[in-house]
Amino acid sequence: MSKRIEVHHVTRVEGHGDIIVEIADGKVKECRFEVVETPRFFEAMLRGRPYLEASHITSRICGICATGHATASIRASEKALGVEVSEQTKLLRKLSFNGEILDSHILHVYMLVAPDFLGVGSVIPLAKSNPDVVLRALRMKKLAGDICAAVSGRHTHPIAMTVGGFTHFPTIGELKELRQRLVDSWADVNATVDLCATLPWPKFERDTEYVSLTKPDEYAFIDGEIKTSDGVRVPVESYKSVTNEYLVKHSSAKLTKNKRNSLMVGALARFNNNYDQLHPKAKEAAAKLGMKPKVTNPFLNSAAQVVEIAHCTEDAIQVIDQLLARGIKPEEPTSVKLKNCDGVGVAEVPRGMLIHHYEIGQDGMITGADCIIPTNQNIANIQADMEALVPQIIDKSADEIRLELEMLVRAYDPCISCSVHVLEVENR
Amino acid sequence: MAVHIPNRDEKTLILGVGNPLCGDDGLGIAAVQILKERELPSDVFVEAAHTPGWELPNWLDGWSSVVIIDAVRMGKQPGEWHRFSPEEVRILYEDEILSLHQPGLAAGLELAEALNILPEKLTLYGVEPANTDMDEGLSPEVTQILPNLINHIMDDIGNRK
Numbered sequence: 001m002s003k004r005i006e007v008h009h010v011t012r013v014e015g016h017g018d019i020i021v022e023i024a025d026g027k028v029k030e031c032r033f034e035v036v037e038t039p040r041f042f043e044a045m046l047r048g049r050p051y052l053e054a055s056h057i058t059s060r061i062c063g064i065c066a067t068g069h070a071t072a073s074i075r076a077s078e079k080a081l082g083v084e085v086s087e088q089t090k091l092l093r094k095l096s097f098n099g100e101i102l103d104s105h106i107l108h109v110y111m112l113v114a115p116d117f118l119g120v121g122s123v124i125p126l127a128k129s130n131p132d133v134v135l136r137a138l139r140m141k142k143l144a145g146d147i148c149a150a151v152s153g154r155h156t157h158p159i160a161m162t163v164g165g166f167t168h169f170p171t172i173g174e175l176k177e178l179r180q181r182l183v184d185s186w187a188d189v190n191a192t193v194d195l196c197a198t199l200p201w202p203k204f205e206r207d208t209e210y211v212s213l214t215k216p217d218e219y220a221f222i223d224g225e226i227k228t229s230d231g232v233r234v235p236v237e238s239y240k241s242v243t244n245e246y247l248v249k250h251s252s253a254k255l256t257k258n259k260r261n262s263l264m265v266g267a268l269a270r271f272n273n274n275y276d277q278l279h280p281k282a283k284e285a286a287a288k289l290g291m292k293p294k295v296t297n298p299f300l301n302s303a304a305q306v307v308e309i310a311h312c313t314e315d316a317i318q319v320i321d322q323l324l325a326r327g328i329k330p331e332e333p334t335s336v337k338l339k340n341c342d343g344v345g346v347a348e349v350p351r352g353m354l355i356h357h358y359e360i361g362q363d364g365m366i367t368g369a370d371c372i373i374p375t376n377q378n379i380a381n382i383q384a385d386m387e388a389l390v391p392q393i394i395d396k397s398a399d400e401i402r403l404e405l406e407m408l409v410r411a412y413d414p415c416i417s418c419s420v421h422v423l424e425v426e427n428r
Numbered sequence: 429m430a431v432h433i434p435n436r437d438e439k440t441l442i443l444g445v446g447n448p449l450c451g452d453d454g455l456g457i458a459a460v461q462i463l464k465e466r467e468l469p470s471d472v473f474v475e476a477a478h479t480p481g482w483e484l485p486n487w488l489d490g491w492s493s494v495v496i497i498d499a500v501r502m503g504k505q506p507g508e509w510h511r512f513s514p515e516e517v518r519i520l521y522e523d524e525i526l527s528l529h530q531p532g533l534a535a536g537l538e539l540a541e542a543l544n545i546l547p548e549k550l551t552l553y554g555v556e557p558a559n560t561d562m563d564e565g566l567s568p569e570v571t572q573i574l575p576n577l578i579n580h581i582m583d584d585i586g587n588r589k
Contacts, residue, residue, distance in 0.1 A: 107482065124535070134539070135543060141486065145486075
């Protein structure tokens with residue numbers, strides 16, 4: 001019996017990726033996850049542009065994790081130029097970051113993943129069959145977007161975040177209103193956890209090397225060191241020793257590996273590496289979902305996102321409390337002294353560890369840039385999961401295999417458009 | 429920030445949609461910028477939604493009347509525009525025609541309808557783009573028609589009251 005499964009442009013992911021599986025005589029003959037997106041050349045675009053423009057340019061890499069790109073970009077310039085920022089700036093960045101993680105995870109869990117489990121093709125039939133679920137998602141997304149807008153000037157593509165600080169500040173009234181809405185949103189967060197606890201997550205286990213940032217004092221989203229579940233711990237400046245980017249013929253995105261043939265970044269990697277630092281309500285959510293590290297089922301990356309929805313809701317409330325206690329001061333961004341320099345900025349964006357590395361000349365122009373996107377880091381792991389999963393489900397129908405593989409790809413919440421950013425011509 | 433206008437009913441929202449980094453796809457946003465510099469009736473509000481995707485229902489929720497401005501490929505000459513009635517808008521999204529951004533305007537409208545939160549009056553002004561490649565700024569054809577389009581929209585809103 002032979003089956004061929006071809007999915008051209010997996011739906012409900014960002015960008016274009018294909019799945020090709022060929023089964024003949026009960027054996028897997030071919031199994032590939034191909035990235036077919038066109039390269040986007042963002043790193044080349046940065047060269048020759050002022051460092052102050054970099055966060056605005058790179059935030060356009062992604063309309064979902066724009067704040068994440070802007071944050072990593074700004075941190076790269078700040079690390080390069082030796083810029084220290086105020087406590088208020090750190091708190092505002094954290095708040096905005098929480099907003100974006102919430103926004104992205106809600107989008108992924110409700111709009112992209114839930115339809116698979118609820119037996120519908122997209123969020124539109126879901127809105128007809130379960131309008132309360134979709135209205136809840138929209139309500140939660142609106143709050144998340146309003147947090148980003150209040151702090152950084154607009155919902156996506158932050159304009160008020162800059163090297164050294166902010167150019168706009170939320171008012172005390174806005175912060176108080178957001179705090180109340182966050183507190184009120186616990187009912188929605190709890191309902192999200194309850195919904196996810198009922199979903200029939202596919203049973204599949206494959207251990208891999210989980211890679212994330214880590215910090216001594218908090219669940220890391222901005223800055224930190226690189227930690228892997230295989231015992232590696234390095235400063236972010238040594239990122240290349242972990243990411244080891246390489247090219248394969250069937251992908252227009254670069255792949256990464258470290259101790260094993262592949263590695264995984266994202267919510268599940270953060271959960272596995274930094275579980276102890278989750279807020280208590282997030283740990284309660286994890287318990288309801290039956291999750292405790294180390295979780296090795298990649299489908300549960302989406303469930304780890306739900307745990308992070310609880311964490312970021314609590315964290316946003318705590319950050320607002322700190323800001324309210326301190327009061328908001330309209331500060332000028334820290335001044336910058338130009339020099340030839342380079343720096344690495346990192347952030348845990350919704351899909352995993354994001355690295356921006358810039359070289360800046362003494363005229364303030366960027367002379368070199370390297371951006372390593374989470375989805376790139378996951379592509380080899382998706383492939384390895386597919387190779388392990390297909391033999392386990394080989395007796396299912398082609399349609400069932402196709403759906404399960406699509407669900408696997410979606411679980412990684414891939415942002416394929418973001419991952420394809422460099423074209424290198426192979427010498428033959 | 430998405431607008432917080434109390435009592436949105438009885439009020440009109442003009443909503444610009446599009447990506448200003450994709451040439452003429454940004455015409456809805458450019459129109460909003462022009463409108464924001466004009467004196468508008470007190471019950472007319474203007475916002476740029478950029479590429480709202482699945483969040484379009486949040487922008488539409490509660491308004492009695494919404495006018496959307498966006499680039500739409502209709503096979504016309506660049507700069508030509510068409511006022512789509514609510515019924516025509518529905519045909520467009522049922523046929524999945526309307527879509528320069530994914531999930532597109534059509535999908536967002538369809539979701540709003542499924543959730544029963546489409547405004548009572550919904551109008552779309554679609555303008556044929558000349559160029560929607562990655563580029564800043566509008567084509568001369570689109571730039572030229574925007575003031576007329578805006579005048580027409582303002583007259584249209586006035587006539588509806």
